[in-house]
Amino acid sequence: MLGGYRIEGRRAADIAADVERAVGSGELEPGQPLPPMRELAVELGVNPNTVAAAYRTLRERGVIETAGRRGSRVRPKPATTGREHIRVDVPVGVRDVSHGNPDPALLPSLARAFTFAAEQSDRQPVMYGDDPVEPELARIARAELDADGVPPGPVAVTSGSLDAIERVLTAHLKPGDTVAVEDPGWGSLLDLVPALGLRVTPVRVDDDGPLPDDVSAALESGARALIVTDRAQNPTGAVVSGTRARALRSVLRGHPETLLIEDDHGHGIVDRPLHPLAGTTRTWAFVRSAAKAYGPDLRLAVLTGDAVTLDRVRGRQRLGPGWVTRITQRAVARLWAEGAVDTPAVAAAYAARRDALITVLAERGVAAHGTSGLNVWIPVPDETGAVSRLLHAGWAVAPGARFRMSAPPGIRVTVSTLTAEETGPLAEAIASACGPAPVRGYV
Numbered sequence: 110m111l112g113g114y115r116i117e118g119r120r121a122a123d124i125a126a127d128v129e130r131a132v133g134s135g136e137l138e139p140g141q142p143l144p145p146m147r148e149l150a151v152e153l154g155v156n157p158n159t160v161a162a163a164y165r166t167l168r169e170r171g172v173i174e175t176a177g178r179r180g181s182r183v184r185p186k187p188a189t190t191g192r193e194h195i196r197v198d199v200p201v202g203v204r205d206v207s208h209g210n211p212d213p214a215l216l217p218s219l220a221r222a223f224t225f226a227a228e229q230s231d232r233q234p235v236m237y238g239d240d241p242v243e244p245e246l247a248r249i250a251r252a253e254l255d256a257d258g259v260p261p262g263p264v265a266v267t268s269g270s271l272d273a274i275e276r277v278l279t280a281h282l283k284p285g286d287t288v289a290v291e292d293p294g295w296g297s298l299l300d301l302v303p304a305l306g307l308r309v310t311p312v313r314v315d316d317d318g319p320l321p322d323d324v325s326a327a328l329e330s331g332a333r334a335l336i337v338t339d340r341a342q343n344p345t346g347a348v349v350s351g352t353r354a355r356a357l358r359s360v361l362r363g364h365p366e367t368l369l370i371e372d373d374h375g376h377g378i379v380d381r382p383l384h385p386l387a388g389t390t391r392t393w394a395f396v397r398s399a400a401k402a403y404g405p406d407l408r409l410a411v412l413t414g415d416a417v418t419l420d421r422v423r424g425r426q427r428l429g430p431g432w433v434t435r436i437t438q439r440a441v442a443r444l445w446a447e448g449a450v451d452t453p454a455v456a457a458a459y460a461a462r463r464d465a466l467i468t469v470l471a472e473r474g475v476a477a478h479g480t481s482g483l484n485v486w487i488p489v490p491d492e493t494g495a496v497s498r499l500l501h502a503g504w505a506v507a508p509g510a511r512f513r514m515s516a517p518p519g520i521r522v523t524v525s526t527l528t529a530e531e532t533g534p535l536a537e538a539i540a541s542a543c544g545p546a547p548v549r550g551y552v
Contacts, residue, residue: 116144119155124163129172132183142182143173169284171303184303197496199505206535207507209343211378211483212525215458216404217449219440226439241423241432242266246442250397250411259395260388262413265423266433270372270398271297273412273422277394278305278334280421281368288334289327291319293486293513295343295372298336311514314342316480318349321356328360334368335361339383341375341401341482344512344521346463348375348481354384361389369393377402379481380456387414394418399441401483402450409433409441459483462524465532473540483525489543492518498542504535 114136118124131137143149146164150157164181167173175181199205247264255261267273278288284306290298292311302309310332312323319337328335337357340348349357361367367390373383376397387395394414399407412422426432444450463479470477470487479485489495489509496508499520509519520539527535 116149116153118153118163119159121159121162121166124149124153124155124160125166125170125172128163128167129170132172137183139183139185142180145180169306171284171306174308196511197500197505197508200500203500203503203505204531204535205505206522206524206527207505209483209507209521209523210405210525211401212458215455215525216402217444219404219407219444222440222443222447222449223436225443226436229439230436235435237431239435241426241435243435243438243442245446246411246438249442249445251413254395254397254413257383257385259383259385259413260393262395262415263419263423265412265419265426266438267396267410267412267422267426268408268430268433269400270374270396270410271301272408273394273396273410274298274336274370274372275301275305276422276425277368277370277412277414277418278302278307280418280425281392282307282333286334287327287330287332288336289324289332290336291338291342293344293509293516293519295338296511299512299514309514311516313516314345314347316345316347316478317353318342318347319353319357321353321360324357325360325363328364328367332367334370336370336372337386339371339373339375339385340379340381343374343482344484344507344509344519345486346479346482346484348379348381349384349386351382351384354386357386358389361386365390366392371395372398374398374401375482377450377452378455378459378483380453381481391415392418394422402452402455403441403444407437407441409437456481459525462527462532465529466522466524466527466536469532469536470539473536475536475540475543479524483523485522485524486519487522487539487543488517488519490518491543492520495520495539495542499538502538502542504538506539 114131116127118127146160147157150160168175173181174184197207242264250264287308287310288302289310289312291314310327312319312327369386369390371387378401387393392415394412396410396412398410463485466485467477467479477485477487492509496506499506507521
C-alpha cells in the first residue's frame, strides 16, 4: 500500500512525526492511502488507540484526510508542500517581476515616526497588563473603518493579515471544516487553511470579485467560512464592486452562520471605494494590513469584527505573544496621523504601470487583468512553458500554480517597480512566450 516505505514509531507522537517527515521528503506522495489503523497497529506492535491518536494528530495538522470507510490518505496538497516553494530562481541579469512587493520609492520614511514612538515609550513605558492596543491607533483605525461603512466593533492588532486570519479561523473552526477561498487567490492563504487541518473549496473570481453562484454553491455544500479580498486581490487585482457586493450579501443572508473574513490589504494603495460585506452574517472579521502602503516589515494589521470573535482572538493572543509591540503601533499611528502616504498619488502610480502593461499586451492580442493593486494576472495556455521562455528572455514572473487550485493556468507580473521603458519589451516577451490568447476571463 505504501510502496517501499515502512511507517515507524511506538508512540502516537513518533508515528505522526514519521508520517509527516515522509510526506515532506516525498517518500509518501499526495493522495497515497495509509494503512487501516488496526493493520498498522499490528505491524508496529502497538494498541490501535495509539495509531488512532497519531492519525488524529496528522489530520489536525493538515497532513492527511479521512473519508469514512475509504480510510485515510495523504492530503492532495498537504501543508508540508508550501506554495512558497513554487517560485523561480532569478539568475543574475534577469529582471524580477515576480516578487509581489511594493515599490520602495512609494513607501514613507519610518525614521521620524519610530523616533517619536521610542521617545513616547521612554516617557510612558508599556508594562504587562497594559492595554494591548495603542489608543491613538485604535481611534484612527476605527474612524477610517466607520467612514468606509465597516460595522462597529472592537479593534485588535495582529502581526499582519495572515496572523489575523489564522487567529479568526482557529477561534471558530475545527479540523475538517471547510473554508471557501478565492481561486486564483493568495498563495500563503491557500497554504494556511490546510495547515490548520481545514478543507479548502475554491470560489472563482472575476474583475468584480468572487462569483456569487460559486459562493452560494460552496456554502450550500457545507463550507463554514468564506474569505474575501475586497481590493487589490492577489494575484488578479480584482475589486469587489458595489453590484457584486449586493449580490454577495444576498447570498450570505441565506447563510447567517457563515464565518465571513474580509481582507482589505489594498488599503492605502487603492483609491477604489470599499464595499464591505461585514455584518451580513452573525460572525465576521475585517482585516487591514499596513504592509503594502507602509512597509511589509512593520508586520502590523488592524482587525475588527463581532464581539465574540474579537474576544476569542484577543484572549488567545494574550496566551501567546501577548501583544504586538506598542512601539510599532505608536509609529504606525504617527504615520497615519501625519498622512505619510498620499493614497491617491500611490494608487495613481500603480494604476499607470498596470494600465500601461495591460494596454500594450492587448495590442499584441494578450488578455490580462489588473483592476487595482500591484499585480497583473495573465491567463496562458502553458504556464510552465511561459515561465521558462520568459526566464530565458530575461524576465522572471510568478508561476500561477502558486495562486490557484482549479483555475486555469496563468502568470502573475508585479508592476510595482516596472518602468515605462520596460513595459514594451516585457509585453513583447510575454506575447512571444504565450502566443496570442483569446480574450477571456480567468473564471
